Amino acid sequence: MNATVVKRVAVVATGVIGASWAALFLARGLDVEATDPSPGAEQRLRDAVQAHWPALVRQGLAPGASTGRLRFHAQMEAAVEAADFVQESGPERREFKAELFARMDAAAPAHAILASSTSGLAVTDIQADCRHPGRVVLGHPFNPPHLIPLVEVGGGQHTAPQAVADAMAFYASLGKRPIHVRREIKGHIxxxxxxxxxxxxxxxxxxxxxxxxxxxxxxxxxxxxxxxxxxxxxxxxxxxxxxxxxxxxxxxxxxxxxxxxxxxxxxxxxxxxxxxxxxxxxxxxxxxxxxxxxxxxxxxxxxxxxxxxxxxxx
Structure with a gap:
């Protein structure tokens, strides 16, 4: 994956963090495929994006940026099947994330990076059940992600160094300030x-x-x-x-x-x-x-x- 070819991002779980990520991706001119199993999730996401949009307009939108490029899917597999990059922001439970990432790994294209917004879990645990763990990375933002530049990027025991480099390049292309978490540690940096x-x-x-x-x-x-x-x-x-x-x-x-x-x-x-x-x-x-x-x-x-x-x- 190369940061210059990311055109479609899947946002998996659209709570406070996921919705903020979605707004940022849209503001940077990307297509966003979102999914969340919670009742009423789509409307809450669209409401959150609209609420965030004025602040993003003040910061400056990328050419082609539009809230109309947001699509919502009831099934996670449909959201990630054509994604170039996947940003997950689900519950902070190790077993949940490991199972979710195994499903995302099975459904996402081979070139896609799978990033987790986890605030403290180890990537090694998250990627444990994946067939292709080399593309699983940490992509931990700070709230609200559509405004705060910092994002912590790192890998687990089975993450390919190139995946970390590609994720950092992608986040930087969005105007984020990525830092490299060079060793797994509880809570990151x-x-x-x-x-x-x-x-x-x-x-x-x-x-x-x-x-x-x-x-x-x-x-x-x-x-x-x-x-x-x-x-x-x-x-x-x-x-x-x-x-x-x-x-x-x-x-x-x-x-x-x-x-x-x-x-x-x-x-x-x-x-x-x-x-x-x-x-x-x-x-x-x-x-x-x-x-x-x-x-x-x-x-x-x-x-x-x-x-x-x-x-x-x-």
Whole structure:
């Protein structure tokens, strides 16, 4: 498979992630064959695509992009039988995905790459029952996929290196920012980084150091602003002044390590969950999740536009 010849993408499972993928593929001028066994799935998908479309228009559509290029199939095999690339976003259950990928492998053309949006499962497990496991790859996006550029790409024990390279090239052709997960690990890369932050965030709330709102403010109005522009290592590099990261680590390496030893290990018990749920409800006030997402996405589009025009921040 070559990224330049992908014209038809199959989207298998069209929940929140799958629908967002479908909207992105359509906006990039591709034909999309979608499938999902849930009752009412087709209408929910079409509604979601229409909801996402204005944001995609603001970002710029590819020639020929149209929501009219979306077709829905009741049977998965019909959706993948002519696909050049398959993006699966089904439930996070190992046995389910292994069976689903075996079926997709049997029905999809020989040249098609089979990618999973799994947020934490191993590709080796997902490809276990496939006759052609070499074409099964990780293609893990970040929500919402039609806006967030990052996609984590990797393989399992039986994945062909060329399949990973082709998947990365295809995602890059869509305007995504693919990174290569070079070794299978639970949660991949970005989710592990998020989990480390979540762990301490829950700990600080659990210990009464900060409220939910304070923790969110500490990130959203502090380091989160820098992290939206540069990653942790480059930010440390800038924090070192003219001496860069070498200077910073020479002076703060010890204290940073000391902080590591003092980080918490909270348990996700019912009391902590309830405290966080109540804290989020209080912080959100009367804003619905839809309103919050709309506000987030509006600013995100402008941020992405600014990053694209700034040297070194692409």
């Amino acid at each position: 970005a989710n592990r980084l998020q989990a480390a932050l979540w762990r301490e965030a829950f700990h600080l709330v659990n210990e009464g150091v900060a409220t939910v709102a304070d923790v969110d403010a500490a990130i959203a109005h502090g380091p989160g602003l820098r992290w939206a522009l540069m990653g942790p290592f480059m930010n440390l590099h800038l924090s070192g002044g003219e001496g860069g990261i070498a200077h910073l680590l020479a002076h703060l390496g010890g204290p940073i390590e000391d902080w590591w030893h003092d980080l918490g290990s909270p348990g996700m018990d019912a009391a902590l969950q309830q405290r966080v749920v109540e804290g989020v409800a209080q912080a959100a006030a009367d804003l619905s999740t839809a309103a919050l997402a709309q506000a987030r996405d509006a600013v995100l589009i402008e941020l992405l536009r600014a990053k694209r025009s700034a040297p070194g921040l692409q």
